[in-house]
Amino acid sequence: MTSCAAETEVRYTGWLRDHRGILLKVARSFAAGAADQDELYQEMMLQLWRSLPRFQGQAKASTWIYRVCLNTAQTWRRTEQRRSYLAGPLPAEPACERPTPGAVQEQTETIAALYAAIRSLPAADRSLVLLLLDGLSYREISEITGLTENHVGVALTRARKKLADLMKEVRHEL
Amino acid sequence: MSFEQLQEMWARQPVGEVRQANDAALLEKVKSDAEEFDRVIARRDRREIIAGWFLTICYAIPLRHATGPSWAYWASFVPLLGLTLGFMWLRWYIQQKRRDFGTSLTGELNWSIYHTALQIRLLVHVAWWYLLPIIIAAFLHATYRHGLLTPADWWVGGITLLSCAIVYWFNQRVVRTKLTPQLEKLVAIRQEWNTLSRE
Numbered sequence: 001m002t003s004c005a006a007e008t009e010v011r012y013t014g015w016l017r018d019h020r021g022i023l024l025k026v027a028r029s030f031a032a033g034a035a036d037q038d039e040l041y042q043e044m045m046l047q048l049w050r051s052l053p054r055f056q057g058q059a060k061a062s063t064w065i066y067r068v069c070l071n072t073a074q075t076w077r078r079t080e081q082r083r084s085y086l087a088g089p090l091p092a093e094p095a096c097e098r099p100t101p102g103a104v105q106e107q108t109e110t111i112a113a114l115y116a117a118i119r120s121l122p123a124a125d126r127s128l129v130l131l132l133l134d135g136l137s138y139r140e141i142s143e144i145t146g147l148t149e150n151h152v153g154v155a156l157t158r159a160r161k162k163l164a165d166l167m168k169e170v171r172h173e174l
Numbered sequence: 175m176s177f178e179q180l181q182e183m184w185a186r187q188p189v190g191e192v193r194q195a196n197d198a199a200l201l202e203k204v205k206s207d208a209e210e211f212d213r214v215i216a217r218r219d220r221r222e223i224i225a226g227w228f229l230t231i232c233y234a235i236p237l238r239h240a241t242g243p244s245w246a247y248w249a250s251f252v253p254l255l256g257l258t259l260g261f262m263w264l265r266w267y268i269q270q271k272r273r274d275f276g277t278s279l280t281g282e283l284n285w286s287i288y289h290t291a292l293q294i295r296l297l298v299h300v301a302w303w304y305l306l307p308i309i310i311a312a313f314l315h316a317t318y319r320h321g322l323l324t325p326a327d328w329w330v331g332g333i334t335l336l337s338c339a340i341v342y343w344f345n346q347r348v349v350r351t352k353l354t355p356q357l358e359k360l361v362a363i364r365q366e367w368n369t370l371s372r373e
Contacts (some may be wrong), residue, residue: 021189024189046208049205049208067277067278067279071279074283111184111187114180122366124367124369133181133184135181135185145278146276146279164177167175167180
């Protein structure tokens with residue numbers, strides 16, 4: 001194996017180890033149901049691998065991973081023939097886990113409601129809200145999406161309001 | 175609940191560890207899938223280029239010993255040569271063009287739309303740039319080599335035309351069932367992003 005190929009592999013496994021949470025959150029935000037989330041997760045893994053030769057280190061790894069994952073997710077279509085890279089399915093969404101007492105249970109329910117609300121947003125809003133919830137600054141969101149910071153600010157104000165309304169609806173339904 | 179509280183809760187959510195056999199096996203599977211995809215694309219491009227050169231040479235060899243006007247000799251295989259070179263140029267052009275779109279989400283989206291629309295244009299007009307040169311070359315080859323069309327040439331011509339019709343039908347089906355829905359979906363997503371930019 002050439003040193004370049006070995007370097008690529010090390011980088012890829014490092015990315016997966018350090019940023020697995022990004023893939024998981026994007027999968028849950030764009031696909032409903034364990035099987036679809038699993039398929040989208042694997043598609044993102046594949047696209048991430050394929051994107052490695054184009055990564056020149058100019059952006060932070062997390063910025064690059066967000067770009068690839070969100071781009072894959074928003075154009076993803078479920079297929080009949082599923083890949084299987086994983087020995088088991090993805091961990092279930094928090095709300096599907098065994099109920100736990102008190103505050104923790106309330107948190108899992110809120111997170112589940114949040115995912116449901118995010119999934120009912122349009123794809124563009126979904127990406128922006130996800131990035132904001134992950135604590136990225138307007139500048140970082142602008143780098144990932146290609147929108148100007150002003151546009152990000154305006155769009156997020158609207159998306160936050162929409163999300164708040166949806167959360168009320170979803171929690172009411174739950 | 176405020177957005178800040180939601181954000182705090184979001185940060186604390188258990189993302190969990192994906193249950194996987196091991197990282198090495200996972201990597202091998204991803205690599206082999208990616209390589210298989212690249213192999214399919216490379217095989218298709220290689221096949222087109224080799225077929226073009228092969229036909230060009232096949233047409234050129236017997237015509238070198240034929241008597242007649244030189245323009246007919248050249249004209250019979252120039253369409254094939256042009257097709258092959260055009261195909262190679264297109265591959266190079268697409269690779270160069272991709273750089274103009276950048277790597278941001280909207281850049282990638284615009285690139286996907288451009289690329290899909292280009293593929294649709296190419297396939298919709300496949301009869302003109304792909305099939306017609308082959309038919310012209312075959313026709314010129316047959317008439318110039320024998321001086322007139324023999325019964326065998328009619329058979330070969332008929333099979334060539336039938337093959338071209340199948341290739342044409344197959345390409346239009348791909349446009350209808352795969353590429354056009356894909357383009358519509360991409361355009362709808364871009365519309366969403368454009369709406370965000372305008373507000």
